[in-house]
Amino acid sequence: MTEDTLNSASIGAGALLSVLREGPARTRTELVELTGLARTTVSQRLDALLRHRWVVAADASTSSGGRPAATFAFNRAARxxxxxxxxxxxxxxxxxxxxxxxxxxxxxxxxxxxxxxxxxxxxxxxxxxxxxxxxxxxxxxxxxxxxxxxxxxxxxxxxxxxxxxxxxxxxxxxxxxxxxxxxxxxxxxxxxxMALGEHWGGHWGGHWAGYPEADQLIFVKIGTGIGCGIISDGRLHRGAQGAAGDIGHIRVAAADDEVVCHCGNTGCLEAFAGGAALAARITASGVLAKDSRDVVRLLGVGDPEVVHLVRQAGREIGDVLASIVNFFNPGAIVIGGDIAEAGEHLLAGVREVIYKRSLPLATRHLRIQASKLGDRAGxxxxxxxxxxxxxxxxxxxxxxxx
Structure with missing residues (x-):
């Protein structure tokens, strides 16, 4: 809710709380001006919010007459x-x-x-x-x-x-x-x-400050499996049945039909570039890797075969994401999950293919980066x-x- 869209006829206690959640502490006078409500109505609704601890009295501010005016703020510690x-x-x-x-x-x-x-x-x-x-x-x-x-x-x-x-x-x-x-x-x-967390952290934590394009955001988790969350116009897009973003089961262009995914289909992205698939491919090369965290550990010691496989996984993921970039035109792609800790080796492969295969207009201001919240995004x-x-x-x- 923005201040310029407030309608006094619809300003109940909940809407008044939203004003305080999304902005600085306010005096009664400021809330009257913002909402168009009578001062007595604002006071009644503030009192109700105070009783339920959703709002607390904040530091007093100096009024035009020199007397401190009480200010009210959202109480993050209420629950x-x-x-x-x-x-x-x-x-x-x-x-x-x-x-x-x-x-x-x-x-x-x-x-x-x-x-x-x-x-x-x-x-x-x-x-x-x-x-x-x-x-x-x-x-x-x-x-x-x-x-x-x-x-x-x-x-x-x-x-x-x-x-x-x-x-x-x-x-x-x-x-x-x-x-x-x-x-x-x-x-x-x-x-x-995770997409919700990254978007929230970006706007309230500051790492998307001055970058409104991040209201169109794709969050890609690369762990045991692969999936993505979609933020459209600042809101999570779930799809008709909640299945939006299941990119792990999109068929890879150069898929081998002998590679069977755990979903039962063949050639899925997850079966080529997911953490479990990478661990299996590394083990097949002669180096034991049980899971996605082992993949990151081996990458950290500079194993050349692991570096090659991770970068190639980035390319395969980038190939799928390039189509999404052309279709959805996101402002940011954020990579998270265990395999995201592979850092630039993975991101380099993703960027290489997206910038090669996507339209220049769609990538002009596109950010492709690792999650800022890391393991806490979820x-x-x-x-x-x-x-x-x-x-x-x-x-x-x-x-x-x-």
């Missing part, structure tokens, strides 16, 4: 958010405030293929332990956001035929976890939450998903009594 980025083999779990500042976190190597109930029971226990260690409990929490490494039907929060997650198909993740945590649970694909995005849901003006209006 906590539980956030989890669950990968195929590696998980990150965190507690954040309403500004996505991470207050506590934990990582663990837990295979997602051990099944939903075992994995989610571990997750619920980890959330409880992190809260206790930080001096909080579930009464302080407004919601939980979960990212899963497979297709998710966003409206229901249920995984749909996830290739890397046997036993998870249609499992009611929000209901199962919500019953144990007692808070709303939102679930999405892990790459979508938990930040999971928190953003919850925050935007809980603090939507309509949601606030239903819970705040004026």
């Amino acid at each position: 906590l958010v539980l956030a989890a980025d669950l990968g195929a083999t590696h998980h990150r779990v965190a507690i954040t405030d309403l500004g996505t500042t991470v207050l506590a976190e934990r990582t663990a190597d837990v295979p997602i293929d051990r099944g939903p109930e075992s994995t989610l029971a571990w997750l619920a226990q980890t959330f409880t332990e992190l809260l206790a260690e930080s001096g909080y409990d579930l009464a302080d929490v407004c919601g939980a956001g979960i990212g899963l490494p497979g297709p998710v039907e966003y409206l229901t929060g249920r995984p749909v035929n996830p290739p890397l997650m046997p036993g998870w198909d249609r499992f009611p993740v929000p209901e199962w976890l919500g019953e144990r945590l007692g808070v709303p649970v939102l679930v999405d694909n892990d790459v979508n939450i 938990v930040v995005g999971a928190a953003v998903m919850v925050i935007e849901h809980v603090l939507a003006p309509q949601a606030v209006d239903t819970t705040v009594t004026v």
